Amino acid sequence: MDEVNAKSKEFAQGSKPLLLLFDGNSIVHRAFHALPPLTVSKTGEMVNAVYGFVNTVLKVAGEFKPAYWACAFDRPTPTFRHKKFEEYKAQRPQIPEELKGQIKLVHRVVESLHIPAFEVDGFEADDILGTLARKANEQGIEVVIVTGDNDMLQVISPGVKALIPRRAFADTILYDEQAVQGKYEIKPIQIPDFKALVGDPSDNIPGVPGVGEKTAAKLLQQFGNLEGIQTHIGEVMPEKLRTILSEHLPRAFKNRELTTIVRDVPVDFARESCHVSTYDRNEVVDLFRELEFTKLLPRLPQHIGEKGVVAGSEVSITAHYQVVN
Structure with a gap:
């Protein structure tokens, strides 16, 4: 107090x-x-x-x-x-x-x-x-x-x-x-990307399948933003996550248009x-x-x-x- x-x-x-x-x-x-x-x-x-x-x-x-x-x-x-x-x-x-x-x-x-x-x-x-x-x-x-x-x-x-x-x-x-x-273990400026990956049920925004808060935070810590993930997609591990992101990143980019103030x-x-x-x-x-x-x-x-x-x-x-x- x-x-x-x-x-x-x-x-x-x-x-x-x-x-x-x-x-x-x-x-x-x-x-x-x-x-x-x-x-x-x-x-x-x-x-x-x-x-x-x-x-x-x-x-x-x-x-x-x-x-x-x-x-x-x-x-x-x-x-x-x-x-x-x-x-x-x-x-x-x-x-x-x-x-x-x-x-x-x-x-x-x-x-x-x-x-x-x-x-x-x-x-x-x-x-x-x-x-x-x-x-x-x-x-x-x-x-x-x-x-x-x-x-x-x-x-x-x-x-x-x-x-x-x-x-x-x-x-x-x-x-x-x-x-x-x-x-969140990320910077405020990264929150739109974070929510784009995780999704936001309260706003009916679907996230990337299998990507929870911890995974999203680690990705953003490593690559900075969605563009960084896309550019370095070959470095994403494990391979299963890389495959999922390769398929669903376009959806995440659209999500970010909604999650960005x-x-x-x-x-x-x-x-x-x-x-x-x-x-x-x-x-x-x-x-x-x-x-x-x-x-x-x-x-x-x-x-x-x-x-x-x-x-x-x-x-x-x-x-x-x-x-x-």
Whole structure:
């Protein structure tokens, strides 16, 4: 815990300003499935995912004290990945009605807190987050991406980290390059190739038969990427693996087009529009009361600091995340 507090203070007091990027849909989905049912007594409306999202925003913002923040959402329309691969995410069930309504409520929360929201037809929130992180980094801004999606680990760099939950929703890990190396034994930039080889059942992306995580990691350690494997296919051992790769590498190359986060989405990162700015606390209080989030009311900041940093709330925020080095 002391290590976590020291790390967050390092961000808050660092020479470079910090941008917090929230993966809206990912956080909402995680909260919906991880938290027990919670309904508004007056209407019966399900709000457990909204509660989880709000709790995450207040906790992380209170701990890291960003100068800038933004949130990205998926659009309901098909993406370029669906056009490339018709079966992309085809196995996923329809979004439950009780979750659809909560996504709309999360938009209301984001708007009331004056957090800029980004969504672009044809792209996923991951792509928007990757693009915003790159553009902010180019302007000398440190970035922490708050998400429930391990796919975001591929955009981690010296100036970009990712805060991701483990099994428990409130138990999160702050990933940097070294932490990714420790988890997968490869560099963040190699993750698209890794997932292209292993596949991704959650996105309905088939992997190379017989290639698991350990084999994929060893291949990438030895050859760097898919091109390296293709160029040195004759060096792949054992022979059975070489034969399988010779047959299925074309599929892996197609997979990588799906597993790679696009970082040139047509969105602009303007410091001014993403600056943590003054908000109407009374408006947010009214919304929280409507949703019956009475326990969260004391944690709302009384004001936003002059430097764009979220001011301390009335009740201290307990962090439940761990820094992995």
